[in-house]
Structures are given as structure tokens and as C-alpha cells.
Amino acid sequence: MKRIGEYIAGRRKQGQRILVILFLMLIWEMSARLSGVSPLLFPPLSAVLQTLFTDLSAGTLPGRLGYSLVVIAEGLGLGIAGALVLGFTGHLSSRAAGMIDTIVACMHPLPGIALLPIVILWAGTGRTAVLLIIVHSVLWPLTTSITAGIRTIPQHLYDVSRNFRLNPLQTVFHLILPGIFPHMITGMRIGWARSWRALIAAEMVFGAAGGKGGIGWYIFQKRVFMDTRGLFAGLLLIMIIGILFETYFFNLLERVTIRKWGTSR
Amino acid sequence: MSPFPPIEARGIDLKYGSGKTVFTSLDLILRNGEFLAVVGPSGCGKTSLLKILGGFLQPSAGYVNRNGSRINSPSPEAVMIFQEFDQLFPWKRVWENTAFPLKAGGKSGLSGLDESEKQRRVEEILREVGLFDYRSYFPHQLSGGMKQRAALARALVSRPPVLLMDEPFGSLDAQKREELQSLLLRMWREHDFSVVFVTHDITEALLLADRILVMESAVFGGNFTLMDLELPRPRDVRSEDFNRCYNQVFSKLGSEDPGQS
Numbered sequence: 001m002k003r004i005g006e007y008i009a010g011r012r013k014q015g016q017r018i019l020v021i022l023f024l025m026l027i028w029e030m031s032a033r034l035s036g037v038s039p040l041l042f043p044p045l046s047a048v049l050q051t052l053f054t055d056l057s058a059g060t061l062p063g064r065l066g067y068s069l070v071v072i073a074e075g076l077g078l079g080i081a082g083a084l085v086l087g088f089t090g091h092l093s094s095r096a097a098g099m100i101d102t103i104v105a106c107m108h109p110l111p112g113i114a115l116l117p118i119v120i121l122w123a124g125t126g127r128t129a130v131l132l133i134i135v136h137s138v139l140w141p142l143t144t145s146i147t148a149g150i151r152t153i154p155q156h157l158y159d160v161s162r163n164f165r166l167n168p169l170q171t172v173f174h175l176i177l178p179g180i181f182p183h184m185i186t187g188m189r190i191g192w193a194r195s196w197r198a199l200i201a202a203e204m205v206f207g208a209a210g211g212k213g214g215i216g217w218y219i220f221q222k223r224v225f226m227d228t229r230g231l232f233a234g235l236l237l238i239m240i241i242g243i244l245f246e247t248y249f250f251n252l253l254e255r256v257t258i259r260k261w262g263t264s265r
Numbered sequence: 266m267s268p269f270p271p272i273e274a275r276g277i278d279l280k281y282g283s284g285k286t287v288f289t290s291l292d293l294i295l296r297n298g299e300f301l302a303v304v305g306p307s308g309c310g311k312t313s314l315l316k317i318l319g320g321f322l323q324p325s326a327g328y329v330n331r332n333g334s335r336i337n338s339p340s341p342e343a344v345m346i347f348q349e350f351d352q353l354f355p356w357k358r359v360w361e362n363t364a365f366p367l368k369a370g371g372k373s374g375l376s377g378l379d380e381s382e383k384q385r386r387v388e389e390i391l392r393e394v395g396l397f398d399y400r401s402y403f404p405h406q407l408s409g410g411m412k413q414r415a416a417l418a419r420a421l422v423s424r425p426p427v428l429l430m431d432e433p434f435g436s437l438d439a440q441k442r443e444e445l446q447s448l449l450l451r452m453w454r455e456h457d458f459s460v461v462f463v464t465h466d467i468t469e470a471l472l473l474a475d476r477i478l479v480m481e482s483a484v485f486g487g488n489f490t491l492m493d494l495e496l497p498r499p500r501d502v503r504s505e506d507f508n509r510c511y512n513q514v515f516s517k518l519g520s521e522d523p524g525q526s
Contacts, residue, residue, distance in 0.1 A: 262405025
């Protein structure tokens, strides 16, 4: 019964969200048409959607989007791996934990965009540079999450693991990784949002190397040609991708893990 | 049967980090197959003693032998069960939790059992504790009593010679506690293992144990007394002998009032 209730509540929430979005779309369309502002400054939604579909079907936008998503996946992967290494090292040695804590505290407040000049100096303006910015924006918050996650695993589970003589590898896979999962997902949500922003910011500053560029580069180009519709189309796409990841990918991930285990609701 | 006692503790001292002495020179020899209860007021070091016997905690002085050899770390030979319900892995179903000790590494040699034998043992023990029908449940879907049943099944699936229990039924309501007590006694009779059972409930200790270790609070000097219980089984709470034993233990525990210390 509880599940059915949750399901209905979930559906209702989704329905409400769609209604709100439709309402906002309507306001956009109407205000653009009725206000008399030049479409060059504020195009109506219908025109923006038209551009979006044209560019999507022409293949330029899917290519840009794919490029961005691949870079972000790599950055997230590297960030997760690095954060796991830092978190586990801190777990194994309290001296290292102090050091890692301090490094995270220093690096965490630095916006990726502020690092850009240095990154350009070190790595040029290509893909590596974008990747570095993404890793920077994912690594520190995720390390904080993982460290917190390791600390919240109940002491009894560690005792049980010692009791049954788990080897280090078994301890990682049967205890620590599933144990930190609620915190990991929170960290990954933050990391995803940050890296998505960092990526677009970096691309808009660097432009593209060798004709390759992502969604940020798409927006940058549209600005150069004063293609306002295209500018809005880019923004719309960024929002759509963000919502899709948030509601589908992360929610699905939670449903098959921490909500099934009852370690998070 | 081994000529050595399953657990032998000699001259155990326990001081906390602050330098506070909890107890000194405790000797304890657990007999093969016996049910030993440890009672005492909170803060007397019952749980710490259990952890020392299990190798989870190093004593400030003295040593613990298991089967005649020194221990300094926990082993699957003496399995601990806690009061709290969070000792099951939340991400494993009842079946996987129970089967876990057979798969985990370690020197118990059980990871070498063939797969069908493991399956058979898990099924058998789950049926004994009455959880076979719940084998595909996750721990958060179980009641407190069922969680403790699962913990008991997991502890016994590898057939360890010693069970170390830290107030395992302390968080259950009276009815569930009685159910679990008789389940534990049945398992203890049918399988061959010794129990060290920590509780602050004198009645529970008298219902279950062959012997009782009574620990006094540290403020009274932390003395301890070992008492053999000559009560016939099944124990009858209303019998005169039971009452006599109760008063005996109660007087040993001293006043709950820390007085002038």
C-alpha cells in the first residue's frame, strides 16, 4: 500500500512539474509576441524550438552535445576515482586524513573558472584543459562526501567484518562501497551540477580546439553571429539535459540501490 | 573435543584512555559448551570484557587464549552479536547476510566448502530461526526481533565454538525477548557451542545461564564473583530457588547509588 501511495505521489509531482513547465512556456511565448520587443533580442519560444529542432536534426547540435557529455563523463569518472582514492587513504591513515581535509578545505572554495588562466598556461586551451576544470569541480565535493560516508558506516558493521576476517578487497566491496553509496550519490549530484556548469563556462572561454567543441562552444558561436534564437536554444538544451539527469538518471540510481536497501528514503 | 577451554582469560586489567581503572586481574575460564552470563550495572565494563574476550579490544594487562593459543584479533571462532539492529548489512538480503560468513575470507576454512553444502547450511539455519520464508527480504523490511534472529543465524551458520552476545535482546519488547531467549536456548542445546551472554537483567541471566559472572561497579572497587547455578531446566521464574538466586545476585551487585565516591 505504501508503495502505491509513493507511486501516486511521485506521479502527481511529475504531473505538477509538467504543468508548471507548460505554463512558463506559455508565458514566454505570449510575452515575446505581445510585448513588441524585437525578436532579435527576445525571440518567442516557438522560434527558439524551431531552431533547436533544426540544429538537432542537422546533426551539428547532437555532435556538440555528445562531445560535451563524453568530456563530462570522463571528468566525472576521473573525479570519482580520485575522490575514492583520497577518501580511502584518509580512512586508512589519520595523518593522511588531516592532510586531505586541509587540501580539500583550501581547494573547495576555488571556482573552476578562476583556475582558467593557470590551466591555459599549463595545458593550453584544448580538451585536457576542460577536463582539468571538470575534475577540479568534482573532486573536492565528492571527497568530502566520501569521507563523511565512510565515517557514518555503523561501527558494528566494521566489527562484523573484522569478526568474519574480511580481506581488504572484500571490506571495500561488501562494506565500504555500499556503505558510502548514499553520500556518494549526493556527492555525484553536486559534482554533476558543478561539472556541467564548469564545462560550459570553460568551453565558452576557450572556444574549441581544431573545430571540435561542445555545447558551450555552440552558444559561443551563436553569440558571434548574433543568432539569438540559437543562444536560447543552447540554454534550453542545457536545462533539458540537467532535468533529465536529475529526474531520471539519479532517481533511477537511487531506486535500485539506497532506497531498495533502506539506507535512504 | 579440544583439551583446551574455548576461552581462557588471565589477569585482565582494563583502563580507559583517561586512566580510569574499570577492573583489574580478572580471570575467566569458559568451559566447553557452557552458557555463561555476565551481569553488572552499566559502566562496569561488561561490554568491554566481551570485546576483550573476542579480540576486538586489547586489555591493558593480561591475555586471552582461545583453544590454548594467544589471540589479539577477532576471529570467526568467536562470533559477536550486538544489541543494536544495525549489525546486518543493509544492502544484503537475509539469505546473503546469513551466507556471508561462509563466503568471507579468513582461516576458518569454510570458504572452501562446496557451493551446495553452503546452500544447505544456510537453508538449514534459516529454517531453524524461522526466517526461511523471509530469505529474500532486506534487513530494513524486518522487525527488530527478526533482525536479531537473522543475526543469530549468521553467527551460527559457520558453527563457531563460541558466541559472544552483548545484550542481544535488550531492545526487544517482553514477548519478543522471551521468544528469542527460548530460540537461543534451543539452538544452544542442539548445536555445540559456548555462550558468553552480557545482560543487565538478572532474571534473563538466571533464565539462561549455567554460570553467572557478577561484576560490581568500578566505584565499589570493581569486584567480580563467579556463581554456579544449580537450578533445574527449564527454569521457573516463580520457584523459590530462582528467587533465592535472584536475591543472591542482587545483593552482590550492591546498591545502585554511587554514594560518597
